[in-house]
Amino acid sequence: MNAEKLREDFPVLQKKTNGKQIIYFDSACMSLKPRQVIKKMNESYEDYTACAGRSAHQFGSKVTEEYEAARENIAKFIGSKKEEVIFTRNTTEGINLVANSLDLKKGDTVLTTDREHNSNLIPWQVLAERIGIKHKIVFSKKDMTFDLENFKKSLDKTVKLVSFVHSSNLDGYSLPVKEIIKISHENGSLVMLDGAQSMPHKKLSMKDLDVDFFTFSGHKMLGPYGTGVLFGKFHLLEKMSTFIVGGETVENTTYEKHWFLKPPHKFEAGLQNYSGMIGLSAACEYLDKVGKEGIQKHEIELNEIITRGVDEMEGVTILGPHQPEMRGGVISFVVDKMNFHDVALILDKNANIMIRSGQHCVHSWFNAHKIQGSARASLYLYNTKDEAEIFVEELSKTIKLR
């Protein structure tokens, strides 16, 4: 993988912002977009704007064809069947769909980890309030790695769903999901993975994982805003209730009745984001061409440079496991006696380095650990060793302000 060469595909990296090249280290939140994705999206608007699956004219046929080709392409990318790919707006919508359609009953238990994004926490809290499901948390070990023993102890026959974050956006740590899925299935529990942070970086096959539900976002993997996917095993999707209903979800209706389509269409109500999904499909093709194994290796190499640099700085602590290979492309850190927003803003203003600061939508973890927040650098395929070195240098300058 040649990052320098790949950068040429990203228009924003060819420009100067405030007279300088940017260093974009916030890909865990939002990835940059290559021209291949932008081109495909623009094409759909410029060349064949129409309603998919409804209008029979030539534009209608073209957009239907491209949209369904996108579904097939994305299915191939994630190692699933086409019918198992439900288009959503984002990971959050995928989780909400499962939470609302799985027909959980009072007394059913849903397990989550102790560092879930709000999107995999609030839906369960709401269900607990509304219908009385039990929401239990599996706490990590002291070194912030997954506590398998604790997990096994938490499993009982009431656990209907294990809904875990695959890779955490808090520290980049990835759970041992294969083992978790195997153990859960032995207990008769379904497993859903929040793959927002794993799908952009890991080579994954839904079939090999044997996961029941997997949801991810397009915007973190070179795709457009407002695009996401929920994968679900077909036989489960077939049984599940609908979530949002209306146009495009039904075969036929009378004044009294309706007949839903088969998955995935029964879950995709209303006019869809065609150009977005066509763009997301282009993003998958791009990632496939580059190769995710190479991307992950590259991110870890850069993470090693940054971790080494940060280790030499006094009063800077990296959250999560210390080994870069356990954190992928995420370096979340706390600077003693310096506000995390100040760190991020000064890097931005002073060196055009963009990182995230705050609680990264994992408020619950920060509150439980009595930490106000952290600064987070997150890497992707277009970042370079030079950028990692500049980041270390600029961070060390910034923390000297204390």
Added chain:
Amino acid sequence: MVICIIGLVVFSILGLFSAHWRKLAKEAFHCVYRTMTLRPCETGFDQRLKASITSKAMGLSPSIGKIVFKYFKQISWIFVFAFFASTAAVGYGIYNYWAFGNCNGPQSSAFCVFNEIAGKNGISINDVSTLNHPVRGNPSAPINIIEFACLQCPYSKEAEPVVRQVLDAYPDKVKLTFFFFPLPQHRNGQLTARAAMCAAEQGKFWEYHDLLFEKQSTFDNSVDATTAAGNMKKYAVQAGVNSTKFDDCLDNLKTQNRVLDDYDIGKKLGLQGTPTFFIGDTELVGPQTFETFKAYISQ
């Protein structure tokens, strides 16, 4: 946070010229409002300002950056106080402009920064001898108004009718003693003082004084020194002064020194402009109303 107060002022002023700044002014206002209602500024506006300023300071030198970052709150407070102090000073200046007019002269529309002549040098009006200075009115009158004036000064001229009215109203009670205080911004001020001093030598001070006020426009700042000197001589003749003696006196070093002696006294008294009147210990700057004089005389 305090920095938002500065931000609000600066961006509001800049906002007059561009919508970009108006947006920031709005954000600053929100932040000030939150701060005043004892809530944190949740938009991060204050932190963004802090980061911008710190990064600029880091550009100058890392140590300046460090000081700015570390003492940001204190520095912000200093700026807030400086802002209120300068606003008060500007307000005071505007009041002075309204109350006393433009210090460049009533005809000038230009602003002037008040010419600081000198601070008080330890003397008071009571230390000043009025001997050998022109007196108008009854010399034995008990109340002595001392006037420091410049004959080229439009305000000194403006003040004159009221002075005359006062002397007429209190013929046995009030007299006026004249001191020269030719202001540096009046290019012919020194010349008029020397000329009037020479007229005084011949006992014609007041006639000459009145004539010069009448003809003030013929030796204002637009008139060069040679023409003005010619005019001085012409008016001397009109006032009934012997022109040979007058001409000798005008360029005499002694005359010049006597003018400077008066000016020196004015400086030591810390005068800020002309005319300045003293009634007893009271100092009145600028043209005054009859009522003002009356009030102090009645005391």
